[in-house]
Amino acid sequence: MNNFSYIKANDLPTAFGHVRLGDAAKYIAGGTNLIDLMKYNLTKASSLVDINHLVGNHDIEELPDGGLRLGAFVRNAATAYHPLVEERYPLLSRAILAGASAQIRNMATNGGNLLQRTRCYYFYDANTPCNKREPGSGCSAILGYNRIMAILGTSESCIAVFPSDMCVALAALDAVVNISGEDGERSLAFADFHRLPGDTPELDNNLKPGEIITSIDIPQKGFARNYSYLKLRDRNSYAFALVSVATGLELENGLIKDARIALGGVAHKPWRVKEAEDFLKEKEPSAENFAQAAEIILFGAKVFEYNSFKVELAKRAIVRNCMMALNPESQLPGAQPSA
Incomplete structure (x- = not known):
């Protein structure tokens, strides 16, 4: 060093x-x-x-509109175990606890979680070309061992994935990122914070030089009654997701009134498709309808030599996770999923 x-x-x-x-x-x-x-x-x-x-920004506090403000410097573990997060945003708590290790969660901050770099093999190997490290040098993953790489939102410049679990839940919850810089304060919808690679894969997000994340706001609607976070990975501990799914459902009289589905492990940013969520509204919460939503979400997926399995894995994960959201108790250790 x-x-x-x-x-x-x-x-x-x-x-x-x-x-x-x-x-x-x-x-x-x-x-x-x-x-x-x-x-x-x-x-x-x-x-x-x-x-x-x-x-400031070291606390978790209620907002006047009923939402919650997560200080950027609050540690991930403190956020996951905070009583208001556990009670009103259990989807976020579950997602955080699925990430990294207990030791890392005790050190990592909420703001820093949003700023993680990819865990692409080639990004971490300085001896190989990588457009994220050295723009214009090429992407070794496209023709290399690309098992963990993206299948959605890729470009000819980069097929890396964004590794965060917490951010998948924040995407599903429609969070807002609050930012400070020398030009003042501003807020970004979570969907606009991270970037797809395009021709500038070296830029992971839309922060301006020198800006600092100060807090993250999550709206009042937390889907505390019907939610689930599913992380599929090569080993059950301290591994990044091959595919992860955050699901929040609002049910009324046996029908879906609102649906949120966000994917991790498949793109350069947490992946949501509003068309799929709109499709589910006013429909029964059935495996068949969730399967059709999954088809919409994965439409246009582009696979590479070693990661074609991710398409079917993601579709099945969406259905399974949506069914689990109907009964959050199914997520407890030893419980059997609904489907």
Whole structure:
């Protein structure tokens, strides 16, 4: 690892100033991804600006409209086990607890979770071409071992996937990301925060240089009665998703009044298709209807040599997870799924 200086910022202007003036200065909070990137020489930082001591954004609090504000510097574990999250947004709690390890969840921050880099084999291998590391060098995954790679929203420049579990749930919940920068404060709908690779795969999100995530707002509707998070992976612990599904359903008189389905492990960002969710409205919550929604969601999927299995895996995962959402108790250890 290269040498770097450490700076503690106690307020936003100080943090902005150091990153603006510093040569390759980086913000650090939990550091669970950044330090890995530095160890692999994938990210070089002349200085690390510690933003853990910024005033505010360290709490979880109710909003006047009935929603919840998640401070960006709250640790993932504290968020997952917070009474209001467990009670009103159990989908988010389950998704967070499906990610990483207990030790990492104790260190990782909510804001940092949104900023994770891909776990693509070739991105982490500095000896191979990668457009995310070196724009214009090529994508080794397209003709390489691409088993874990994306099947939706890909481009000729990149087929990497976004690894977060928490973000899949936030996408389903229609979260909003609050951001501060030298130009002031702004908010982005969660769907607009992350980017598809296109011709600029090196850009993972729509943050401007020097901006900091300060909090994440989730609306009042939390789908606390009918929800499920399903993560399919090669091993049951400390592994990234091959396919994950976050589902929230609102049921009334035996019909679906609202539906949210977000996928992870299949694209460069959490994947939602509103057309599929609209299709389910006013329909019975049946495996047949969920299967048709799955077909809509996976329409246009592009497979590569080693990941064609993901299409059928994702379709079955959607159906299974939607059926599990009808009975959230089916997610308890040892319980059998509804379908």
